[in-house]
Amino acid sequence: MRLSTKGRYAVTAMLDLTLQGGDGPVTLAEISETQGISLSYLEQLFACLRGKQLVRGVRGPGGGYYLGRPAEEISIADIICAVDEWVEFTRCGGKRDCKDGKRCLTHNLWDELSSEIFNFLSSINLAELVERGGLKEEGCIREDNKDDLVASRGTTRAA
Amino acid sequence: MRLSTKGRYAVTAMLDLTLQGGDGPVTLAEISETQGISLSYLEQLFACLRGKQLVRGVRGPGGGYYLGRPAEEISIADIICAVDEWVEFTRCGGKRDCKDGKRCLTHNLWDELSSEIFNFLSSINLAELVERGGLKEEGCIREDNKDDLVASRGTTRAA
DNA sequence: GTTTAAACCGAGTATTTAAGTTGGTATTTG
DNA sequence: CAAATACCAACTTAAATACTCGGTTTAAAC
Numbered sequence: 001m002r003l004s005t006k007g008r009y010a011v012t013a014m015l016d017l018t019l020q021g022g023d024g025p026v027t028l029a030e031i032s033e034t035q036g037i038s039l040s041y042l043e044q045l046f047a048c049l050r051g052k053q054l055v056r057g058v059r060g061p062g063g064g065y066y067l068g069r070p071a072e073e074i075s076i077a078d079i080i081c082a083v084d085e086w087v088e089f090t091r092c093g094g095k096r097d098c099k100d101g102k103r104c105l106t107h108n109l110w111d112e113l114s115s116e117i118f119n120f121l122s123s124i125n126l127a128e129l130v131e132r133g134g135l136k137e138e139g140c141i142r143e144d145n146k147d148d149l150v151a152s153r154g155t156t157r158a159a
Numbered sequence: 160m161r162l163s164t165k166g167r168y169a170v171t172a173m174l175d176l177t178l179q180g181g182d183g184p185v186t187l188a189e190i191s192e193t194q195g196i197s198l199s200y201l202e203q204l205f206a207c208l209r210g211k212q213l214v215r216g217v218r219g220p221g222g223g224y225y226l227g228r229p230a231e232e233i234s235i236a237d238i239i240c241a242v243d244e245w246v247e248f249t250r251c252g253g254k255r256d257c258k259d260g261k262r263c264l265t266h267n268l269w270d271e272l273s274s275e276i277f278n279f280l281s282s283i284n285l286a287e288l289v290e291r292g293g294l295k296e297e298g299c300i301r302e303d304n305k306d307d308l309v310a311s312r313g314t315t316r317a318a
Numbered sequence: 319g320t321t322t323a324a325a326c327c328g329a330g331t332a333t334t335t336a337a338g339t340t341g342g343t344a345t346t347t348g
Numbered sequence: 349c350a351a352a353t354a355c356c357a358a359c360t361t362a363a364a365t366a367c368t369c370g371g372t373t374t375a376a377a378c
Contacts, residue, residue, distance in 0.1 A: 015265045060345050106171055117276075163364085218326080222323075
């Protein structure tokens with residue numbers, strides 16, 4: 001699993017599309033403006049998303065993009081997989097080269113973890129995220145606790 | 160949250176360290192050999208890990224690395240945060256620019272998701288991962304390496 | 319006390335990826 | 349037709365990744 005800024009752009013754009021959707025198609029120009037992502041880069045991302053049927057484009061004036069299917073049926077993993085290549089990490093692919101065992105075991109563990117992350121992200125869909133998250137915002141001011149939360153939580157499970 | 164190959168290398172190396180640990184320190188040369196990661200790159204990663212107290216180095220011949228604290232108290236998020244910079248995605252940081260609301264709402268949603276991913280990865284520690292993951296593989300594990308593993312995961316009857 | 323195995327350190331580099339740019343073509347609306 | 353939009357491909361820049369090189373400590377072993 002890979003979660004880069006590219007994936008973030010894609011998720012952000014899809015969230016934007018979800019929020020604005022319903023009133024007809026949303027143009028990339030709008031998303032570009034709203035989210036501060038360059039239009040051409042969005043085009044590239046949406047080419048990937050369209051390839052995986054996550055969005056549907058409508059050409060011509062008044063055109064734009066719709067979600068490819070209901071927001072309930074689009075998971076975060078779907079989005080990230082569409083734009084971020086899923087690179088296989090294990091080099092032993094299968095059981096060749098696995099003569100020494102230890103290497104392969106570690107690979108297995110990584111795969112296990114990777115699957116869990118994937119399953120987790122698969123369990124979150126756009127609709128849920130919007131519903132849950134939407135409760136919280138009021139005028140955009142969020143407490144700055146997210147920084148501390150994230151920055152230096154030395155021991156995580158100790159407490 | 161960011162989950163790149165760099166983080167994967169770090170997690171893989173830490174898993175290796177967990178698996179081999181107990182018999183004294185593990186050298187980077189061994190990890191390099193076992194996992195196929197260049198020694199100098201490992202040094203860089205371990206400089207980060209050491210900075211966050213996740214590992215403890217012992218110099219001189221017979222030296223190497225120990226886990227900085229028990230495997231139960233090291234989460235995957237700890238490892239990834241140590242090596243991957245946590246870049247703040249929102250550009251509105253605070254309340255400036257957030258006049259139009261929509262942009263900021265999407266940012267909030269992203270933050271929400273990001274926190275969830277972080278919490279999820281915080282909930283998985285090295286010890287658990289080794290215990291759970293060990294059950295699955297068969298054929299990749301070698302007799303002579305199995306001893307401490309078998310001890311820690313109970314039985315090897317899966318095969 | 320010399321040698322040696324290791325951690326530690328910092329600068330440099332090649333490759334890849336991300337992100338944006340440019341300059342289009344294809345479709346559809348009006 | 350003109351305009352707005354998706355669509356497309358090649359190029360460019362900037363940054364991150366992954367690695368290299370050449371060291372310096374430190375401490376154990378001889």
